[in-house]
Amino acid sequence: xxxxxxxxxxxxxxxxxxxxxxxxxxxxxxxxxxxxxxxxxxxxxxxxxxxxxxxxxxxxxxxxxxxxxxxxxxxxxxxxxxxxxxxxxxxxxxxxxxxxxxxxxxxxxxxxxx
Amino acid sequence: xxxxxxxxxxxxxxxxxxxxxxxxxxxxxxxxxxxxxxxxxxxxxxxxxxxxxxxxxxxxxxxxxxxxxxxxxxxxxxxxxxxxxxxxxxxxxxxxxxxxxxxxxxxxxxxxxxxxxxxxxxxxxxxxxxxxxxxxxxxxxxxxxxxxxxxxxxxxxxxxxxxxxxxxxxxxxxxxxxxxxxxxxxxxxxxxxxxxxxxxxxxxxxxxxxxxxxxxxxx
Numbered sequence: 563x564x565x566x567x568x569x570x571x572x573x574x575x576x577x578x579x580x581x582x583x584x585x586x587x588x589x590x591x592x593x594x595x596x597x598x599x600x601x602x603x604x605x606x607x608x609x610x611x612x613x614x615x616x617x618x619x620x621x622x623x624x625x626x627x628x629x630x631x632x633x634x635x636x637x638x639x640x641x642x643x644x645x646x647x648x649x650x651x652x653x654x655x656x657x658x659x660x661x662x663x664x665x666x667x668x669x670x671x672x673x674x675x676x
Numbered sequence: 677x678x679x680x681x682x683x684x685x686x687x688x689x690x691x692x693x694x695x696x697x698x699x700x701x702x703x704x705x706x707x708x709x710x711x712x713x714x715x716x717x718x719x720x721x722x723x724x725x726x727x728x729x730x731x732x733x734x735x736x737x738x739x740x741x742x743x744x745x746x747x748x749x750x751x752x753x754x755x756x757x758x759x760x761x762x763x764x765x766x767x768x769x770x771x772x773x774x775x776x777x778x779x780x781x782x783x784x785x786x787x788x789x790x791x792x793x794x795x796x797x798x799x800x801x802x803x804x805x806x807x808x809x810x811x812x813x814x815x816x817x818x819x820x821x822x823x824x825x826x827x828x829x830x831x832x833x834x835x836x837x838x839x840x841x842x843x844x845x846x847x848x849x850x851x852x853x854x855x856x857x858x859x860x861x862x863x864x865x866x867x868x869x870x871x872x873x874x875x876x877x878x879x880x881x882x883x884x885x886x887x888x889x890x891x892x893x894x895x
Contacts, residue, residue, distance in 0.1 A: 659735055659841055663743045666709070666729040670747065 564611075567629070571610035578603045677779050679827075680705040680727075680754040681771065684740030685762035689715040696724045698768040699760070707748050708762070709740040717762075727752065737824070738838060738845030749830050758785075758827040765868045766825045773863040774827040783832045784853050784860035786818060787825030789867040802881055809885060810847070813892045814854040821850045822884075825865050832858055844887045851888065855895045 582599045585591045591599070609616065613628035625631050681699055685692060685708060699706055707727040710718040712734035721728045729743055741759060748754040756778045760766045770787065777785045791800050803820055811817040824846055828836065835856055840848040853860055 655841075659739050662712075662731050662733060662735055663739060663746070666731050666743050667747055667751075670727075670729045671751065674751075 568610050568613070572607050575603050575607035575610060578606075678705070678753060678755045679703070679775055679778060680707055680748040680752060680757050681760055682707050682709070682741060682744035682748055682757045683760050683762045684709045684711055684737050684744060685713065685717050685721070686711040686734055686737075686740075687713045687715045688717050688762040689713075689720055691764040692717055692720045692762050693724075695760075695762050695764055695768075696721065699771070700724060702768050702771050705752075705754075707744050707752070707757075709744045709747075711735060711737070711740040736840075736842035736845075738840040738842055738848070741845060742838070745828075745833050749833060754830065756827060756829040757833075759824055761824045767866040767868060770825065770863065770865040773865070774825075777861045777863060778827055778829065782827075782859075782861040783829050784858055785827040786820070786850070786860055786862050787823050787865040788820040788862050789823055790864050791820075791867065798878075806847075806881075806884065809888060810850065810854075813888055814851055816854040818850050818854070818860075819862070822846050823865070840887070844884055847884055847888060848891060851891045851895065 579600060582591065582596060582603065586596045609628065609632070616628045616631065620626070620628055620631050623631065625634070681703060683695070683699075683706065688695075696706065696708070706725055707729070708721040708725050710721060710728065710730045712731045718728065718730050727747070729747055731740065731743065744759075745757055748757050758771060758774045758778075760768075760771075766787070774785050774787070791803070803822065806821050807817055807819055810821055822843075826846075826849065828849075832853075835858065836849060836852045838845055838848045838852060852858075
């Protein structure tokens, strides 16, 4: 018997496949990225439909439910992405500062020459 | 000795005219960095000064001081710079104290406010705590670390290379001076507070503490 959480998970997975398709149409994602994300979300939908596939794994890891395993994995991924975002923002801030300051100095030297 | 006054400003049209007018009575060597103001600050500055640089967007005090220093040291061949704020909290008459110290051979001069009974409570004890915390981390007690009235020479600027873009630049300069064992002098400056004082909030103070710890770990 399929639970409500499984149905919601499948709907969410299908929605994310749709989001990937939109970004592919807008040419934001390239072919490799589309393949990666589609595989991920299809895998997610499969796990939502057939959680018993991972029974062996969760027993070995001593986790009570497949859902708990998904939460742990999701948390690790979010932590990693947050860290990456922080590094990216830090780099972008530094580059933005460099550009703005260089432009100010350049504009001033242009005015001085004129 | 060629000394320039470097003044960063963000939306300071209220006081800027008066500030520049008072400074120009003492020295013509002034560089103003408009840090992405939305008001008429840049226009006012250009009316009075030849050396005005403009950031297209607001970056923060630290970034503005860096731009000013690069311009003063590389283009204007300054030997030293004096940092002043553009919100009328620094008295231009104290400039001569900095110039005297610099000409006497000082590499770094910190302007220290004499806190008195009129100093707001939070400001006074916040300041003392900042100095205490700084001493704990860097082994040097510098009073009035957040004061923006300070002077550095060209050779010291090359050693400092601060990374802070915002208000925390004051802390970083002090930290790098302490870390590099650079000798410094202190001058007493007049204490001026406005009714509407942008200053440093409690959240800023917590960020500064966090920043101090990060600095200690990274330097």
